[in-house]
Amino acid sequence: MKTISENRAFGGMQGVYTHSSEATGCDMTFGLFLPEEAESDPVPLVWYLSGLTCTHENAMVKAGAQKWAAAEGVALIFPDTSPRGEGVANHADYDLGQGAGFYVNATETPWAPHFKMWDYVTDELPRLLFNAFPLDEGRQGITGHSMGGHGALTIAMSFPGRFRSVSAFAPIANPTQSDWGRKQFTAYLGEDETKWAPHDATLLMRKRGFDGPILIDQGASDQFLDLLKPEALAEAMMQRRQNGAFRMQKGYDHSYFFVSTFMEDHIGFHASALYA
């Protein structure tokens, strides 16, 4: 693992690191914010999974999360959204290929050899992080935006007991019924839709739910609402009597201005669970 940069921020440290990944077969870069408390003891960790086109950097510089993480004493991990590099398959569309890993393990040509973001985010990266940094594996929360909200919700529900809390900003909530989902699942996982189901937050909510609190914010003026399908997940949450809140925020769109507006609430939400 190689240190790209370390910058003092809000009394803690914002680092960027690169490592050679077995899961994706290429170098992967991530951002990690450690609050001041990490200098003496392991701290809780909140995962932030980013959306389409993003690298590790977008949320790290635009979400305004470090201020609240420092105030609450939690670390933040910002992984990349896909494998990258000249030897890695890509596509002309912004929503397929590099920058659009969708947090699945691709099985189809030409994506299979590198597009293993599920394994990377749920297995390889956590092992590396808990080995190398002062982070408390017993206290994790997870959040994300758009495609990253999809990732956060599906991962949280797929590993019961790993995360104490999950939240999402404008998640792709029902991808098996959306062009943000059907296109990518067909490309990465093939045409057998039974293989898509474990990667759909609404279907997972109907099937098993999450054993902790959930907070979801969605902008009412989001230009992608028809692709995000919040109504499907909201119904499934209430039908399951899932502990949580689904908020429709008047006037907000899909941008990081929306994310940063409600970041304080989300970090506070996770901190309440992680320091309970």
Added chain:
Amino acid sequence: MKTISENRAFGGMQGVYTHSSEATGCDMTFGLFLPEEAESDPVPLVWYLSGLTCTHENAMVKAGAQKWAAAEGVALIFPDTSPRGEGVANHADYDLGQGAGFYVNATETPWAPHFKMWDYVTDELPRLLFNAFPLDEGRQGITGHSMGGHGALTIAMSFPGRFRSVSAFAPIANPTQSDWGRKQFTAYLGEDETKWAPHDATLLMRKRGFDGPILIDQGASDQFLDLLKPEALAEAMMQRRQNGAFRMQKGYDHSYFFVSTFMEDHIGFHASALYA
């Protein structure tokens, strides 16, 4: 109008008053809390509509609302839930007849002559209140519990511009699809279901929504969840992109312990809209 009692409370005054109602053809009793600010100027008003079996008194003594209303400088009105008295029809079941007005105007025998709670709450009582007390008609919010949450939501959506905010605790959210609704609508309104539709919050949400913020809390351990149908309203709210939040609160049941726990949030929510 006759004063039954007036008690100093939280720096303001909790009154109980009785008046002869034209709408219901009997005496009606209500509770009104005025904060200290009402001694000098008209104050905003929040309506609290109660649930099955309640009189004006239940919420007035059990919801813990006056403390927060005093802190925010808003008045609270607690109407009764039905006409009452020896000359008024009744039924042996707790969920029909006296204490179960359902906030509709009955058209059917034997309910029609007295069961006009829609007119009472939306027309007669407001006229009386704004005439007799220092209340600002331009700043109203409305909330309620269970059957009263149904009333609050349906009334708020039926009078665009009248209420700046609406909230509900465990509302009967989709009564045309519930035994809490079908039974009463059949009795009060007859078998033509087109006459029921204006009294179903989920159907009104699908049709028109509310031009302001909505806050709904529902207990996840509510013993009446199958009758309340929160999932139908949550889906309709998100489908409409309705400004608002739907919260499922782990471990809470249908009681006033649930209502009083979240009363601070609801009064604060209304105050934000009323003092904006």
